[in-house]
Amino acid sequence: MxxxxxxxxxxxxxxxxxxxxxxxxxxxxLTTDTDASEDLVQxxxxxxxxxxxxxxxDGKFTTWMYHMARNLFADYYKKQKxxxxxxxxxxxxxxxxDDVNAExxxxxxxxxxxxxKALDRLSLEKKEILVLSKFQEMRYREIAxxxxxxxxxxxxxxFRALKELREVYEKLETQSSIY
Amino acid sequence: xxxxxxxxxxxxxxxxxxxxxxxxxxxxVDEGHIVMEEVEAMKQMQGVITLAERPEPTEAMxxxxxxxxxxxxxxxxxxxxxxxxxxxxxxxxxxxxGRMAFGGLLLVVGVMAGMNxxxxxxxxxxxxxxxxxxxxxxxxxxxxLKEESVTERLKGVQISxxxxxxxxxxxxxxxxxxxxxxxxxxxxxxxxxxEGYADDPVIREGLINSISQQESPLMQVALAELxxxxxxxxxxxxxxxxxxxENTPEEVKSTLEESIGKIM
Numbered sequence: 001m002x003x004x005x006x007x008x009x010x011x012x013x014x015x016x017x018x019x020x021x022x023x024x025x026x027x028x029x030l031t032t033d034t035d036a037s038e039d040l041v042q043x044x045x046x047x048x049x050x051x052x053x054x055x056x057x058d059g060k061f062t063t064w065m066y067h068m069a070r071n072l073f074a075d076y077y078k079k080q081k082x083x084x085x086x087x088x089x090x091x092x093x094x095x096x097x098d099d100v101n102a103e104x105x106x107x108x109x110x111x112x113x114x115x116x117k118a119l120d121r122l123s124l125e126k127k128e129i130l131v132l133s134k135f136q137e138m139r140y141r142e143i144a145x146x147x148x149x150x151x152x153x154x155x156x157x158x159f160r161a162l163k164e165l166r167e168v169y170e171k172l173e174t175q176s177s178i179y
Numbered sequence: 180x181x182x183x184x185x186x187x188x189x190x191x192x193x194x195x196x197x198x199x200x201x202x203x204x205x206x207x208v209d210e211g212h213i214v215m216e217e218v219e220a221m222k223q224m225q226g227v228i229t230l231a232e233r234p235e236p237t238e239a240m241x242x243x244x245x246x247x248x249x250x251x252x253x254x255x256x257x258x259x260x261x262x263x264x265x266x267x268x269x270x271x272x273x274x275x276x277g278r279m280a281f282g283g284l285l286l287v288v289g290v291m292a293g294m295n296x297x298x299x300x301x302x303x304x305x306x307x308x309x310x311x312x313x314x315x316x317x318x319x320x321x322x323x324l325k326e327e328s329v330t331e332r333l334k335g336v337q338i339s340x341x342x343x344x345x346x347x348x349x350x351x352x353x354x355x356x357x358x359x360x361x362x363x364x365x366x367x368x369x370x371x372x373x374e375g376y377a378d379d380p381v382i383r384e385g386l387i388n389s390i391s392q393q394e395s396p397l398m399q400v401a402l403a404e405l406x407x408x409x410x411x412x413x414x415x416x417x418x419x420x421x422x423x424x425e426n427t428p429e430e431v432k433s434t435l436e437e438s439i440g441k442i443m
Contacts, residue, residue, distance in 0.1 A: 159185035
């Protein structure tokens with residue numbers, strides 16, 4: 001049966017409205033780069049549009065979407081590495097330069113920025129699983145499907161990642177209170 | 180630390196341990212395999228994550244996406260004849276209403292064939308049949324416009340395109356969709372159908388009144404383009420209201436001003 005292509009395209013608008021913020025959050029936590037994250041979100045939807053005939057409704061749509069998102073991020077990451085992009089220091093330190101804010105919001109902001117800074121010190125694998133589970137609130141079952149792991153393997157990885165994040169965060173916290 | 184403890188700790192931090200697993204967890208704590216201090220520190224860390232603000236994209240992302248979508252639609256217009264057939268088959272076979280309507284249609288066709296062969300007056304029967312089919316389509320379309328799924332509602336709008344023009348029930352339902360549907364895509368589809376009826380003064384009036392009810396920039400711009408095409412001077416007051424509203428984005432305002440200029 002022929003599908004009404006324009007009908008499907010209209011649906012894409014709805015999918016975009018539903019998922020763009022969440023996808024943006026995923027990319028932003030991984031890249032800390034607004035422009036790159038917005039481009040990546042755009043590319044995910046471009047791919048969804050291009051490959052929509054390959055999605056048959058089996059499995060969750062979000063898993064399929066994040067599968068594309070991960071592939072696109074992997075390409076982006078490789079490219080950044082080839083270009084000799086220096087990780088964290090430059091991008092994360094700029095969060096500490098903001099002294100215009102009022103004291104209370106500054107403290108709150110610092111805590112969050114410290115979190116991003118700590119997150120950036122983790123390996124990509126650990127960072128990604130934390131972003132998906134704790135920031136994007138994706139279910140362990142879905143993460144397991146996405147990564148081809150068992151659910152308990154996902155829990156083990158989350159434990160390791162959260163433990164390391166805690167250690168890095170604590171270290172950064174001590175450092176920032178000294179300066 | 181062994182992996183079985185790790186998985187238990189993750190569940191403990193999330194608060195999702197079952198009674199049995201909770202017992203197991205406590206036992207490992209008592210035996211010293213799991214150190215509560217460390218677990219609590221991790222739980223606190225998770226708390227910090229929960230408080231983190233969600234990063235928000237800029238408006239440019241949405242704009243870029245809709246531009247891409249509009250371009251894709253321009254290049255992927257379906258073949259009209261195939262479009263009609265597939266629309267028809269989709270309308271009939273993909274929904275409960277569709278299947279009901281198809282069943283009804285078969286029945287009517289059967290009755291008509293019987294009467295025809297029985298020597299009844301064919302012309303009046305066909306007239307009745309056409310009317311019945313139209314009524315069925317109408318009911319189906321109105322029910323579909325109330326569906327929760329956006330796709331169903333879009334299909335409902337598409338069906339309305341096939342219905343007789345002067346039917347106020349259909350146009351009323353389309354106006355309800357145009358002004359009240361939560362999806363911009365469905366509203367745009369309704370607008371496209373209503374555009375075709377714009378010669379009718381009542382419909383035209385309805386379209387003009389719809390301007391100030393639209394909050395989406397896409398809809399505001401689409402209506403502005405239509406009003407320019409229709410050279411409808413009565414729409415200017417409505418556009419002025421949008422221009423004065425703080426909620427109207429600057430880019431839309433400049434497009435509206437341009438449109439007003441073209442109408443005047």
